[in-house]
Amino acid sequence: MLGFWFRLSHRNLIQLPPLAETFQAVSSASVDVLWRKVMNLADVSWHPLLVSTNVPKGLIPKPGLIYQAVSRLFPITIRIFVEKVLPKELLSVRILALPGIEERVTYRVESTLCGTRVSYSVTLRGWLSPLIWSLIRPYAARVAAELAHAAEQEVQTLLTIDRKLPKPNQDLLGVLLVVAIGHQWGG
Template sequence: MILSFSFSWKPQKKKQNWRCSLAKTYRVVSSASVDVLWQKIVNLADVSWHPLLTSTNVPKGLVAKPGLIYQEVTRLIPIPIRVFVEKVRPREVFSVRIIAVLGVEKRVSYQVESTLCGSYLSYSVTLKGWLSPLVWWLISPYEEKVASKLATAAEQVRG
């Protein structure tokens, strides 16, 4: 697993507020094909493999497209939160933006690529806002497991 982590406090020019940004990328190698990994990622109705999510309101068979807004329920807070699909490049990149509470914005991106060693899966999380250190402290144990759980679920479909 390859980890990349950054933390920065940046003063805004016109205001006295400080903006916090946290970013981390997890990368795993999977024996599952890119197609199988991609199907697991864009199947928004099935989040059984996700360690932080319990359910979504997406009907089975709905294809993820940019602009789609749906709700998901987390294991930490049993309140539906809104998710906005930002980018979908088939078999390459899937990214969403989540605004659950004021003071925090979460962006999640999945990238898949095929190599001779197998399929690489990158899972990137970026938190922005003044509450992001507290939210990161709460969700980081779950976020560390997302890429490996997704790869494991895709490998089980294959075999």
């Protein structure tokens, strides 16, 4: 009799509808800067759910890439499969963490009149989805905002460095250019 109730309850949990939600933020950073942040899988310092990945710096994600990441919430390594990449628009990945849960995440970047909108969509399926969703939802709600903030910080850092660099003296540069051209013609 106990086996009947277990199978009945297990069957109902498997047929749960997927849990899905999209979180958005608007950033003053350009689409290019935000896209670089999304595509830099080696640097997830801004991500509230991930600590690190095993992706080498400079690797550009392409469909079919499988890499590992370490979760901030649980001391486990998760595998991430890149499903779809539309340059400067969309990155879709499937997260393979535990049996009984399937998670699909989509990052979307688009230009609007008010700035650049970044969207973070999460879809969970499986009998563990209600439990996992209750644990990760507060962190997932912050991903888009943290990504936008990190991109804005990068822009501010670049502007600060640009202001600190000495500007070349235009007159001196012109004289050197004339001398170099004259030397090339004369020699």
